[in-house]
Amino acid sequence: MKKCGLCFLLLMACLAAPMLALQPPATQPPTSANEFVPLSEAAPREVLPATPLVFYAYGFVWVTLLGYVFTIWRRMAQVERDLADMQRRLKDGGSAR
Amino acid sequence: MGFLNTVWTIARKDLVIEARSRELAYTTLFFSVSVVLVFSFSFVVEGVALTDAAAGILWVSIAFAGTLALGRTFERERQSDTLKALLLSPVERPAIYIGKLVGVLLLMLVVEAVVTPVVGLLFQAPLDRAPLLLVGLLVTGTLGFAGVGTLFAAMLIRAQSRDVLLPVLLYPITVPLVIAGVRGTAAIFAAEPNLAVAQAWLSMLVFFDAVFLTLALWVFGPVMGE
Amino acid sequence: MQSRSILVPVLLFVAAVMFLRAPFMIDAAPYESTMGLIQRIFYFHVPSAMVMFLSALVCGVASAVYLAKRSPRADAVAVSAAELVVVFGLIVLVTGPIWARKAWGIWWQWDARLTSALVLWLIFVSYLLLRRFAGAGSEMLAAAVGVFGMANVPFVYWSVNVWRTIHPNTNVVASLIPEMRVPFYWCTAAFLLLYAALLLTRLRLEGSRMQLEAAYAELED
Amino acid sequence: MDRPGASPGVSFAVSVDFDTVHVDDVSRHYGRRRALAHVTLQAQQGEILGLFGPNGAGKSTLISILSTLLRPSGGGVRYGAHTVAETGDALRGQIGVLGHDLYLYGDLTARENLRFFGRLYGLDRLEARVTDALARARLSDRADDRAGSFSRGLRQRLAFERALLHDPRLVLLDEPFTGLDDDSAQVLIERLGTLRDAGHIVVMATHDFDTAEAVVNRSLCVDRGRAWPVADGAGTLRERYRRTLAERV
Numbered sequence: 001m002k003k004c005g006l007c008f009l010l011l012m013a014c015l016a017a018p019m020l021a022l023q024p025p026a027t028q029p030p031t032s033a034n035e036f037v038p039l040s041e042a043a044p045r046e047v048l049p050a051t052p053l054v055f056y057a058y059g060f061v062w063v064t065l066l067g068y069v070f071t072i073w074r075r076m077a078q079v080e081r082d083l084a085d086m087q088r089r090l091k092d093g094g095s096a097r
Numbered sequence: 098m099g100f101l102n103t104v105w106t107i108a109r110k111d112l113v114i115e116a117r118s119r120e121l122a123y124t125t126l127f128f129s130v131s132v133v134l135v136f137s138f139s140f141v142v143e144g145v146a147l148t149d150a151a152a153g154i155l156w157v158s159i160a161f162a163g164t165l166a167l168g169r170t171f172e173r174e175r176q177s178d179t180l181k182a183l184l185l186s187p188v189e190r191p192a193i194y195i196g197k198l199v200g201v202l203l204l205m206l207v208v209e210a211v212v213t214p215v216v217g218l219l220f221q222a223p224l225d226r227a228p229l230l231l232v233g234l235l236v237t238g239t240l241g242f243a244g245v246g247t248l249f250a251a252m253l254i255r256a257q258s259r260d261v262l263l264p265v266l267l268y269p270i271t272v273p274l275v276i277a278g279v280r281g282t283a284a285i286f287a288a289e290p291n292l293a294v295a296q297a298w299l300s301m302l303v304f305f306d307a308v309f310l311t312l313a314l315w316v317f318g319p320v321m322g323e
Numbered sequence: 324m325q326s327r328s329i330l331v332p333v334l335l336f337v338a339a340v341m342f343l344r345a346p347f348m349i350d351a352a353p354y355e356s357t358m359g360l361i362q363r364i365f366y367f368h369v370p371s372a373m374v375m376f377l378s379a380l381v382c383g384v385a386s387a388v389y390l391a392k393r394s395p396r397a398d399a400v401a402v403s404a405a406e407l408v409v410v411f412g413l414i415v416l417v418t419g420p421i422w423a424r425k426a427w428g429i430w431w432q433w434d435a436r437l438t439s440a441l442v443l444w445l446i447f448v449s450y451l452l453l454r455r456f457a458g459a460g461s462e463m464l465a466a467a468v469g470v471f472g473m474a475n476v477p478f479v480y481w482s483v484n485v486w487r488t489i490h491p492n493t494n495v496v497a498s499l500i501p502e503m504r505v506p507f508y509w510c511t512a513a514f515l516l517l518y519a520a521l522l523l524t525r526l527r528l529e530g531s532r533m534q535l536e537a538a539y540a541e542l543e544d
Numbered sequence: 545m546d547r548p549g550a551s552p553g554v555s556f557a558v559s560v561d562f563d564t565v566h567v568d569d570v571s572r573h574y575g576r577r578r579a580l581a582h583v584t585l586q587a588q589q590g591e592i593l594g595l596f597g598p599n600g601a602g603k604s605t606l607i608s609i610l611s612t613l614l615r616p617s618g619g620g621v622r623y624g625a626h627t628v629a630e631t632g633d634a635l636r637g638q639i640g641v642l643g644h645d646l647y648l649y650g651d652l653t654a655r656e657n658l659r660f661f662g663r664l665y666g667l668d669r670l671e672a673r674v675t676d677a678l679a680r681a682r683l684s685d686r687a688d689d690r691a692g693s694f695s696r697g698l699r700q701r702l703a704f705e706r707a708l709l710h711d712p713r714l715v716l717l718d719e720p721f722t723g724l725d726d727d728s729a730q731v732l733i734e735r736l737g738t739l740r741d742a743g744h745i746v747v748m749a750t751h752d753f754d755t756a757e758a759v760v761n762r763s764l765c766v767d768r769g770r771a772w773p774v775a776d777g778a779g780t781l782r783e784r785y786r787r788t789l790a791e792r793v
Contacts, residue, residue: 050425053364053421053422053424053425054363056421057364057367057368057417057418057421057422058364058367060414060417060418060421061367061371061414061418064410064413064414064417065410065414065517065521068406068410068521069521072521072524072525072528075528076527076528079528079531079532079535080531082535083531083535083538086535086538086539086542087538089542090538090542102663106660106663107664110649110652110660113652113656114649114651117651118651173649173651176650177645177646177647177648177649177650178643178644178645178646178647179647179648179649181613181643181645181647182641182661183664184613185611185612185613185636185639185641185647186636186637186661186664186665187633187634187635187636187664187665187666188633188664189633245471249467249468252467253457253464255460256453256457256458256460256461256464257456257457257458258456258457259457261456262449262452262453262456262457265449265452265453266453266468269442269445269446269449270446270468270471270472272442272475272479272482272483273475273478273479273481273482276482276483277482280485301481301485305478308474308478309471309474312470312471312474315390316390316467316470316471319390319391319393319463319466320390320463320464320466320467322463459574459575459577460574536576539576540571540578
């Protein structure tokens with residue numbers, strides 16, 4: 001059971017890391033788009049700023065995935081708790097008999 | 098006892114029951130006509146119907162009325178647990194499925210025989226432009242819808258909240274049938290009709306029916322085993 | 324059991340490294356001429372859609388196996404895959420309109436791919452609703468829905484496609500210049516690894532559940 | 545109905561018959577709820593087996609499993625040399641079930657109900673059988689009334705004859721005395737006696753100790769998914785059942 005909890009901590013950590021690491025880069029392109037990219041390469045005139053949209057999209061991906069992992073983790077914890085409870089009851093029942 | 102014999106015995110039993118009370122025919126018919134009316138409020142602007150509104154409304158009312166008929170047909174089999182009695186008899190499971198399907202299909206076709214002229218009348222749809230093609234679209238589309246619907250309604254008979262679950266399951270899965278039906282019918286009804294397109298949709302419907310019915314026949318046994 | 328508990332962290336670790344690397348690769352890739360920055364959603368949007376369809380396939384096959392063999396493992400795979408269809412479908416259905424807002428100027432277009440993704444998503448949401456609300460014995464019924472859902476994928480796609488298409492074609496991927504193709508394949512691989520890890524984790528939950536049910540049965544004996 | 549050997553009316557490619565039913569270590573659970581736990585029993589030709597127990601004890605589940613409609617979660621059932629997996633359809637032709645829900649179409653007449661099920665079972669001499677069955681249910685004069693217009697007792701009588709229409713080897717009865725007046729119960733008792741003597745296997749789940757006592761050969765006490773033989777010895781069936789239950793708890 002401990003191993004499992006550890007596994008989940010690791011899982012959370014693995015997912016959290018890219019999220020922290022990813023968001024700055026995701027916002028990076030606009031600066032380069034506005035300042036460094038030569039005109040010939042730049043996107044055509046944009047009526048709507050694309051930066052926040054890209055940011056929302058990437059953010060949403062990570063929030064959804066993390067949210068899902070969180071629900072798995074919570075359900076897993078619940079099942080583990082029930083299972084431990086169960087095994088204790090089984091043991092008690094066995095000794096009582 | 099032959100397969101077709103069994104199918105006919107079960108279907109005829111449903112028809113006899115229905116002929117006696119006519120409950121389903123009347124209620125479903127009235128319901129589908131009300132659906133046409135309700136939808137016309139949103140698709141008729143300043144006295145003129147939007148393009149393709151007739152085809153869309155026709156198929157929506159068929160789908161809604163079909164769901165109602167399916168639910169009610171299997172509610173009858175549930176009342177005294179008679180579906181269980183059918184499953185207990187020494188007949189093949191597919192025969193039971195097809196028997197129930199024939200009953201539902203005939204009922205829906207009767208309703209369509211009334212609703213289609215009503216839609217034609219209210220929306221000036223040219224029903225006589227390609228009558229055979231139109232009938233073909235209606236029959237194949239209804240067959241596919243009733244085929245999937247009979248399977249789902251039968252398997253939900255023991256489930257909780259089956260009334261809500263039937264449309265929830267049925268509508269997304271029958272989307273291809275509805276699209277084909279609506280587009281095919283719209284191609285016939287359009288100001289510039291394109292019968293070749295309608296024929297293409299018809300052949301697509303035939304293909305869908307073949308796949309859906311094969312799957313349903315295969316799935317029905319295991320699903321009703323419990 | 325032992326090998327799986329190592330496999331999941333390894334998969335996650337590799338996926339995480341790949342995801343960490345991905346933004347830099349995407350950033351290094353050139354701009355698409357007409358869409359500009361917004362095209363960068365594509366690197367996450369398309370792999371999610373691929374994973375979604377893959378997961379629907381997995382669910383359908385597992386459901387068919389469950390119908391034929393009644394093996395509880397197949398059912399566990401089916402329900403796990405169905406959940407992941409819904410999760411990745413949500414990503415597709417949210418990032419798609421964000422892209423559309425910029426590229427087409429509107430949030431939603433009734434175009435073939437968007438619509439068929441929506442229909443597919445709805446089918447698998449209904450699958451989960453059935454399992455949640457139909458009561459005891461719903462596994463078998465859900466398996467029927469899973470099989471129909473999988474069989475429906477090409478039909479939905481086909482019928483909606485004939486109905487209308489303004490979405491960029493699938494051959495967009497083939498026509499990508501190498502500088503765009505490499506990060507795209509990179510992201511696809513990362514998503515597939517992530518999918519495998521999530522599926523295995525979800526299966527593990529289902530395994531624990533079965534253990535719990537078995538323990539209950541034992542307690543009653 | 546005279547019936548040595550296989551029933552003459554049912555025409556199957558494979559004729560399936562059996563003289564015993566073995567229930568071997570059968571368990572069944574619905575989700576987490578245990579309906580049956582390791583039940584083992586046997587019923588023989590010419591025997592009426594009574595299942596007694598409180599509501600929700602698992603009697604109906606056991607009947608459903610015997611009727612082939614419900615699969616056991618563990619263990620198995622053998623019908624003589626046959627199992628459901630091998631001879632599903634034909635086997636069902638040898639089983640007659642009177643369920644709690646009666647299995648009658650309320651919108652069909654008594655005669656139509658019998659005729660419909662007779663056709664499904666592929667019976668010959670159908671009209672004669674139906675007329676006989678109506679007479680035995682003492683419904684001849686109401687044969688053409690809708691079954692839905694009958695009282696519970698009349699429907700119960702009709703449902704009982706419907707279950708026996710195809711002369712099945714194994715007769716499964718779930719609460720057959722529900723809604724019957726004393727007179728009808730007496731007729732049912734006599735009919736069960738005839739069935740037993742004709743070599744049928746009868747399994748009956750009921751609450752009605754006093755009525756059933758006259759006719760059951762062997763009794764099982766079903767409680768919380770388990771089955772035990774009701775103790776022999778002095779006293780009425782009800783007293784012995786109470787004693788068995790008390791000893792087990």
